[in-house]
Amino acid sequence: MGKQVKDYSQYFVAPDLKQAKKRGKEDVQVLQFEQIPENMRSVGKGKKYMIETYGCQMNVHDSETIAGILEEMSYTRTNREEEADIILLNTCAIRENAEDKVFGELGRLKQLKLENPDLILGVCGCMSQEEVVVNRILQSYQHVDLVFGTHNIHRLPVLLQNALFSKEMVIEVWSKEGDVVENMPKVREDGLRAWVNIMYGCDKFCTYCIVPYTRGKERSRRPEDVLNEIRELARKGYQEVTLLGQNVNAYGKDFEDIHYTFAHLMDDVRKIGIPRVRFTTSHPRDFDDHLVEVLAKRGNLVEHIHLPVQSGSSEVLKLMARKYTREQYLELVRKIKEAIPDVVLTTDIIVGFPGETDEQFEETLSLVKEVEYDSAFTFIYSPREGTPAAKMKDDVPMEVKKARLQRLNELQNEISRRKNEALRGKIVEVLVEGESKKNPDVLSGRTRTNKLVNFIGPKHLIGKMVHVRIDEPQTWTLKGVWVDQESRVVGG
Numbered sequence: 001m002g003k004q005v006k007d008y009s010q011y012f013v014a015p016d017l018k019q020a021k022k023r024g025k026e027d028v029q030v031l032q033f034e035q036i037p038e039n040m041r042s043v044g045k046g047k048k049y050m051i052e053t054y055g056c057q058m059n060v061h062d063s064e065t066i067a068g069i070l071e072e073m074s075y076t077r078t079n080r081e082e083e084a085d086i087i088l089l090n091t092c093a094i095r096e097n098a099e100d101k102v103f104g105e106l107g108r109l110k111q112l113k114l115e116n117p118d119l120i121l122g123v124c125g126c127m128s129q130e131e132v133v134v135n136r137i138l139q140s141y142q143h144v145d146l147v148f149g150t151h152n153i154h155r156l157p158v159l160l161q162n163a164l165f166s167k168e169m170v171i172e173v174w175s176k177e178g179d180v181v182e183n184m185p186k187v188r189e190d191g192l193r194a195w196v197n198i199m200y201g202c203d204k205f206c207t208y209c210i211v212p213y214t215r216g217k218e219r220s221r222r223p224e225d226v227l228n229e230i231r232e233l234a235r236k237g238y239q240e241v242t243l244l245g246q247n248v249n250a251y252g253k254d255f256e257d258i259h260y261t262f263a264h265l266m267d268d269v270r271k272i273g274i275p276r277v278r279f280t281t282s283h284p285r286d287f288d289d290h291l292v293e294v295l296a297k298r299g300n301l302v303e304h305i306h307l308p309v310q311s312g313s314s315e316v317l318k319l320m321a322r323k324y325t326r327e328q329y330l331e332l333v334r335k336i337k338e339a340i341p342d343v344v345l346t347t348d349i350i351v352g353f354p355g356e357t358d359e360q361f362e363e364t365l366s367l368v369k370e371v372e373y374d375s376a377f378t379f380i381y382s383p384r385e386g387t388p389a390a391k392m393k394d395d396v397p398m399e400v401k402k403a404r405l406q407r408l409n410e411l412q413n414e415i416s417r418r419k420n421e422a423l424r425g426k427i428v429e430v431l432v433e434g435e436s437k438k439n440p441d442v443l444s445g446r447t448r449t450n451k452l453v454n455f456i457g458p459k460h461l462i463g464k465m466v467h468v469r470i471d472e473p474q475t476w477t478l479k480g481v482w483v484d485q486e487s488r489v490v491g492g
């Protein structure tokens with residue numbers, strides 16, 4: 001039966017490049033998360049929630065916040081949908097196949113909702129920021145109870161209350177992109193590694209990308225808030241933090257009262273007693289010399305940089321509005337390698353951008369050969385409604401795009417294999433995460449450079465930093481032998 005729907009037009013504005021580009025920095029506010037209202041604190045007693053997360057680390061971390069809010073409302077977590085009272089899909093809009101998966105899942109969950117009409121089914125994350133998606137849910141997925149966006153997660157208690165006590169589909173998606181909300185509760189996935197937001201949104205407007213619309217304008221958290229959160233994690237015994245932002249190199253550009261950049265932040269984080277600090281994602285354009293200099297101090301700043309290039313052709317980069325050329329990118333790579341000779345570089349690459357020629361694609365291959373990334377995420381271009389590239393003429397057949405992707409992957413795999421082979425016989429420091437997914441007798445963990453290492457060792461090593469000698473390098477993982485029991489060999 002069709003549900004009634006509140007008029008949501010006041011909350012929702014479709015992605016619009018012109019409007020979005022006009023956005024100012026003036027009205028960013030730092031808000032404090034408001035305590036959950038007394039009458040909502042025990043709403044979830046005896047009830048369970050389940051969150052399905054799609055997409056990037058930002059979403060994974062948002063799910064930790066959503067879980068934190070729900071647990072403050074007395075809900076407990078489950079991974080079994082039959083016993084869930086709330087199911088939330090935290091969605092990704094970056095490519096069409098990400099969206100297809102979510103619609104498929106929504107279709108499948110309809111049956112569960114029919115069997116259990118009290119189930120609350122919600123959609124949040126990047127897809128809910130798109131008007132086409134909200135319209136499609138309204139038309140074809142009437143069994144959804146709740147839709148909320150990426151800017152108003154802190155409103156979940158109120159929205160959930162509305163969804164629980166009304167028969168209407170509750171939709172609240174803000175196009176206002178301003179605020180930074182502090183002190184949100186969080187349930188972190190493990191006690192070892194933590195995500196920490198340093199900024200939200202993106203103002204780069206790469207022509208293929210939906211993120212500046214779904215995640216709003218760039219806004220940084222205040223340094224003291226970030227540093228205090230990391231200090232607190234260190235006190236709690238976390239071994240690793242990953243600083244998160246769509247474009248971390250733009251950190252601090254929106255501060256009007258202080259001059260404090262990403263390099264300053266990294267230099268301050270370096271002084272905190274947490275063993276490993278990572279960050280993602282960098283934009284090459286804003287990656288300055290000061291940052292290279294700070295990263296070269298190492299310590300807890302690991303020697304791994306994810307540096308998305310997207311294409312090796314300056315012409316394609318121009319059409320993508322990446323605001324750097326092939327030569328500028330290679331010059332940055334040269335500087336980084338000079339300052340940090342054992343650095344591990346990884347990247348993102350899009351093939352089949354509208355009109356990409358064979359020659360332009362060859363330039364991507366030659367750049368990959370020149371940089372020698374340890375690994376790369378590679379994608380076929382996927383048009384996103386509302387972005388400038390979606391209107392560009394594209395005469396490259398899908399077959400050609402697929403063939404290019406395959407050639408690129410073959411090349412990258414060969415390089416990855418070679419890079420890993422160079423580690424044969426070397427002793428690396430591994431933060432042990434747990435049992436390997438495939439074999440519980442095997443432990444797995446990561447090197448400072450984020451490579452996955454599997455080895456045999458006692459369970460009490462989980463959560464510890466150990467040394468492993470690599471004796472079987474593979475393309476995507478490394479197998480090795482735990483050598484800490486021979487500690488003199490590794491020098492303690």
Ligand code: 5AD
Pocket residue numbers: 094095208209210308310348349350379380381382383384
């Ligand atoms: N099509 C294909 N890949 C995309 N990415 C972003 N937008 C698109 C798109 N429309 C890729 C970029 C980015 C990564 C997170 O996803 O490579 O760095």
Ligand code: SF4
Pocket residue numbers: 202203204205206209210211212246247283
């Ligand atoms: Fe998208 Fe990254 Fe470009 Fe921002 S910098 S528009 S998130 S690809």
